[in-house]
């Protein structure tokens with residue numbers, strides 16, 4: 001029911017409807033051959049998400065296998081250094097070391113419910129590939145991960161991890177041989193194999209229903225965090241909620257817990273070298289309309305940052321919408337700021353963050369020191385720590401040498 005029909009005002013982060021639109025963004029821009037697969041998936045997800053038995057199995061799996069709920073941690077030493085109260089939502093403590101487990105376990109359970117026995121996935125840096133291979137192993141499903149040939153060379157250890165978990169890694173040799181080509185290959189595989197295969201997409205992007213499914217599966221991050229903050233803050237909500245943005249799934253899941261329920265300011269932080277909100281313009285890629293980094297001829301530009309996990313040339317369509325309606329704001333952090341934040345959190349709190357997550361922290365550090373209106377002295381700031389930094393330690397060591 002819409003507001004015009006006499007219902008409550010539509011939720012800001014609600015159901016995007018059959019067309020999968022978030023304002024002027026989102027949608028399902030796919031070849032005719034992919035439409036039935038998308039429709040089947042949407043119907044299956046709607047039914048599963050409304051089924052308490054599915055929700056129970058997902059939560060109990062995320063508890064006993066995934067390590068949920070993850071805690072919210074007070075950061076007294078970092079807070080003293082910045083003059084604001086910093087709380088961290090600790091997705092670094094989830095199984096496989098990031099929030100990605102929430103999405104892949106949910107999609108694997110959905111695939112199984114749909115009678116599918118095989119998962120395909122795209123991966124850039126390898127983290128979503130490893131997560132999908134993990135879920136496939138857990139449920140005894142076949143798993144093929146498409147990875148740009150350039151990335152397979154850069155991320156050889158993650159290729160080995162996926163193989164250890166029983167997945168097959170297929171190097172993609174088309175185009176720029178990176179993440180955006182891997183997405184295209186995974187979509188191609190899915191069209192040809194949809195009978196027995198589910199495409200386990202890694203972020204809040206792609207054609208409808210993916211941006212919505214992945215946001216709902218990551219909503220657990222924001223829902224938990226809000227409850228935990230209310231306990232810590234005597235029933236109050238944080239002034240500011242901050243998360244890093246690659247495709248935007250950890251941010252979307254975090255924001256979903258706050259966008260409609262609170263007046264907390266929401267801030268997404270992109271890598272300065274891959275800032276689809278700061279430098280992108282609306283266009284269509286991978287089945288969705290969103291903000292994309294492109295040149296004047298509409299050619300998609302390669303994103304580049306210190307953190308391979310943020311190197312997606314676009315952003316999930318719901319983020320473009322949240323920015324357009326003013327509910328969230330998007331900022332950037334430079335590689336140098338990220339390296340400083342990475343060391344600062346390690347030194348002050350004994351937590352080594354993923355380089356991706358260090359972007360969120362880097363913006364908070366800059367904003368607090370610059371006296372940004374949103375991060376005034378004494379403000380309460382919740383940061384989603386999307387993952388742990390073990391995977392990045394060797395790279396940071398080289399960069400600091």
Ligand SMILES: *Cc1c(COP(=O)(O)O)cnc(C)c1O
Pocket residue numbers: 097098099100127128202203204244245246247248249250251309310354356357386387388
């Ligand atoms: C994959 C990843 C990201 C980026 O993905 P989003 O969809 O933007 O959340 C961020 N942090 C970590 C630790 C990741 O593994």
